[in-house]
Amino acid sequence: METRNIFDNLSCIDHRYSLSEKSAFEGLSSYISESASIRSCAKAEAALVKAHLKLRGQLTDSLAQTLDTVAQNIDPEEVYAEEEKTKHNIRALVNVMKTKVPAEVAPLVHLGATSVDILDTALSCRMRDVTQNVVLPELKQLEKHLCEIAEREAETPQVGRTHGQHAVPITFGWSIAEFVSRLGKSILRIEELSKQLKGKLAGPVGAYNGPSMIVKDPEELERTYLGFLGLEPSEYSNQLVEPEYLLRLLLEMNVAFGIIANLADDLRNLQRSEIGEVFEYFASTQVGSSTMPQKRNPWNSEHVKSLWKAMCPRVMTFYMDQISEHQRDLTNSASQRFIADYVSGFTMAVARMRSVVSGLQADRESMAKNLAGAGGKVKGGVLAEPAYILLGEAGVNDGHEVIRKITLEAEQTGKTFFEVLKTHTDAYQKITAQLEKLGVENPATFFEDPARYHGLAAEKSRRLAQKYAKLM
Secondary structure, eight states: OOOOOGGGOSSGGGTHHHHHTHHHHHHHHHHHSHHHHHHHHHHHHHHHHHHHHHHHTOOOHHHHHHHHHHHHTOOHHHHHHHHHHHSOHHHHHHHHHHHHSOGGGGGGTTTTOOHHHHHHHHHHHHHHHHIIIIIHHHHHHHHHHHHHHHHHTTTOEEEEEETTEEEEEEEHHHHHHHHHHHHHHHHHHHHHHHTSOEEOOOOTTSSOTTGGGTOSOHHHHHHHHHHTTTOEEOSSBSSSBOTHHHHHHHHHHHHHHHHHHHHHHHHHHHTSTTTOOEEOOOOTTOOSOSSOTTOOOOHHHHHHHHHHHHHGGGHHHHHHTTOOSTTOOSTTHHHHHTHHHHHHHHHHHHHHHHHHHHTOEEOHHHHHHHHHTOSTTSTTGGGHHHHHHHHHHTTOTTHHHHHHHHHHHHHHHTOOHHHHHHHSHHHHHHHHHHHHHTTOSSGGGGGGOGGGOOTTHHHHHHHHHHHHHHHO
16 A cells, blocks of 8 residues: 655644644544544444354354454455445445455355445444543543642632633632533543444345345344444434434534633633733743744643634534435435544544643742732722622621722722721621621631632532542
């Protein structure tokens, strides 16, 4: 077979990312490359021969091993050469396999099957195997790193943000716990859906016409065939396996992709010069800008979001492949081949995100500084919320208005929120009394330090981190 320089390939997956994400690429290639695709179809054909032989009582361990060996060693180049004659990919594979298997079982190759009995079944096998052996391990490693950060930084004070504005204090662990929870649930769902993929051996219209000419119980033949591949039959099939099994898996991958892109966006923003609360690992030889030597761009996080932008819209094609007219047409034949590109792009984004979070560090000094200065024009203004809530608990009907005026006074005088609050003796005493009822330590100085007001952020961060670390 001709060997092509990888830089002559058309897809960036096969040159740029095959080098930068070498480990992920090699894992993916084992399951969803064109060679893997042809061999998975050959494996399905071998399973069909074994099913025929088993129901006849003629299957031996030696013969089963021979058939598996033929399937594993099928030459894609030979199949492609045969396809030049047949203009039909499965017929080409069948013709090649008939020359490889023992002569006495050659008539059983593809017997009773239509092309999609092989194609859809083999696709389910590939998607199950690549998901369980490549995609999920990458996702679980990413999730474990996030769990580690959420627990490590559970107590690290950080200003919370909504609408891009300072809100109330949280902890950095709590920021990461969001993604621990969201991604964790998606990973579990991907794992579940990967186990639900189905196959078929029901013939051109799914009614078992052909198999009923071979055996008395065509469904037993189907179950036996699929059993060799570790699959179950589709509950209903026309010429195709019901498309929703695969669709749901791909959609959940896209859900996870969106969560990861959201994480990448948040981490990218936290690395802005004016925020500077986290930083990615930056190698000593790494260059951030071609013209500005001092720069350290968050390019890995940006790369993840960029891959998401390229791959996410392909969901529309996945939906469109639900429709096949009059039992089956070929309008999903070409489009379905690009599922491999999508899974590759997704997995490489996961791998890149994993490399980001594995070296991610919180700049605790910068976080503390930002929190201390949070509140817009009112230093310490992020504590306006607990002040008004405590006044309400003390029975003050217009507590919100009382605190709003205090924040305006602090803004006009340039004093901190705490400094002005103390001058409003009645409100301050009522607030302090409420804090004492709650058992808050040193209630008189509570409003000096915004870091003390973070609710259950630390506790829930640890709880979620420990939960999903265990589930992974």
